[in-house]
Amino acid sequence: MVPTRMRSARFLGDGKIAIEEVPVPKPGPGEVLLKTSYCGLCGSDKRLFYRGAQVTPGHELTGTVVENGPGADLPLGTRGAVYIHRYCGRCKFCRVGETNRCINPPGGLVGWQTPGGYAQYLVVPAANVIPLPPDISDAEGVLLLDTIGTAAYGIKQCVRHANSPARSHEAAVVGCGPLGLGSYLILSSMGWEATYVYDPAQARMDVALSWGALPLAPDDDSFRSRFAVVVEASGHHKARELAMRLVEPGGAVLFLGENDNPWTIQPTPELRRKDCAYIRSYYFPISAAQENMDLFRAQADRYRQLLHPVVPLDALQEAFEEFAAGKTLKPLVKPNPE
Ligand SMILES: [Zn+2]
Ligand SMILES: [Zn+2]
Known part of the structure; x- marks a missing residue:
């Protein structure tokens, strides 16, 4: 009733x-x-x-x-x-x-x-x-949307663009909130074994590190122009700029994080001369629902955390x-x- x-x-x-x-x-x-x-x-x-x-x-x-x-x-x-x-x-x-x-x-x-x-x-x-389906609870079902659906769809688009035969096999995730952590798990499900993560909040970064992610130091120059796929999952302007520095030529940056404030991009020589893709994505096609469930099942214990x-x-x-x-x-x- x-x-x-x-x-x-x-x-x-x-x-x-x-x-x-x-x-x-x-x-x-x-x-x-x-x-x-x-x-x-x-x-x-x-x-x-x-x-x-x-x-x-x-x-x-x-x-x-x-x-x-x-x-x-x-x-x-x-x-x-x-x-x-x-x-x-x-x-x-x-x-x-x-x-x-x-x-x-x-x-x-x-x-x-x-x-x-x-x-x-x-x-x-x-x-x-x-x-x-019966094996996914009502609480777990929440994760199929933004955390898995949005991240997985965006990452798939990045991988399509970052297709040079010479591409790096390393990925990076900036921001370790649910979207960033979801992105890490999806990259690992897709076979990206070396994924570096960064978040100014150590406790959030530690969650990803406990799953096998590698720590990224934002000021370390050895990370510059190194990653085939970079996911920006915080929406902070500084994090977006970091993501653009981290991507390698031929790579792709996925901008998932949101921010209402105007964002000015400084077209530095480095930015102008790096051939790469910037992808904005916010949701997924409903036809991806089954794939999203499979991604959840593949690492359910981690998503549940x-x-x-x-x-x-x-x-x-x-x-x-x-x-x-x-x-x-x-x-x-x-x-x-x-
Ligand atoms: Zn959301
Ligand atoms: Zn329509």
């Missing part, structure tokens, strides 16, 4: 979150109502934590289908991860499966322009529910404060007690 009222977070700005009681939304045509299982905190949400948000945020989530709107017919009880990028299914990119490149998205992103997962229920298009702590909706304020202070990696909110 779906209740008529639910609890939902409102991001007021200035680092304040209020939990409010609001009506449970009704699914429209082609949509389903999900009962939220888990919603992961994301570094990109920090901007909303400080500046406030028009709708309830939360874009890394899993839930259970509890109601179909007109024309939607997912089996009730389906457990799924939410693909946040609404896509038309008809444009030239959607027709070849590149839903992340949809040029006529019917509405905005879940958790950004439409209400997201820091609430007990939410409405999403049925086509955006990625059903979870990121998921901590699990808190109720009432503790979202404290969870964000700890997260913003860099004390946690991928905290999960569980808005429904059962």
Whole structure:
């Protein structure tokens, strides 16, 4: 039985979150109502934590289908991860499966322009529910999205570009938050045995080192122009510049980290004379969902280390404060007690 009222977070700005009681939304045509299982905190949400948000945020989530709107017919009880990028299914990119490149998205992103997962229920298009298999839990399903999906898709594009027969077999990851750590695990699953990592927070870097990553010293000149693939996973301008120094000629830099502030690129001789690719990527095609599950299965124990702590909706304020202070990696909110 779906209740008529639910609890939902409102991001007021200035680092304040209020939990409010609001009506449970009704699914429209082609949509389903999900009962939220888990919603992961994301570094990109920090901007909303400080500046406030028009709708309830939360874009890394899993839930259970509890109601179909007109024309939607997912089996009730389906457990799924939410693909946040609404896509038309008809444009030239959607027709070849590149839903992340949809040029006529019917509405905005879940958790950004439409209400997201820091609430007990939410409405999403049925086509955006990625059903979870029995061996992947609702909590683990959160990792299939940004942590694995976004990182894996971007890295695959880098590898396509960094294809010189003379290329280095070393990769680097700048920033060891969940996206950087996910990137490290994906590189290792793809056979990159020498991956160097850097994060100014030693505790975060230590997680990657415990998995076999090698430490990168940003000021050490021996790392300059050395790596075929460099993933920038922090969004900090200095980190972006470091990534551009680290990439070798013929290599590719993947810019995954986000930052609202203007970024000026200084076209130094070094930058002008290095033939390489700069790739910006933010999400993955929904057709990659199965591959993302396989990547999770390949190193499930390591991915699970990121998921901590699990808190109720009432503790979202404290969870964000700890997260913003860099004390946690991928905290999960569980808005429904059962
Ligand atoms: Zn995210
Ligand atoms: Zn489309």
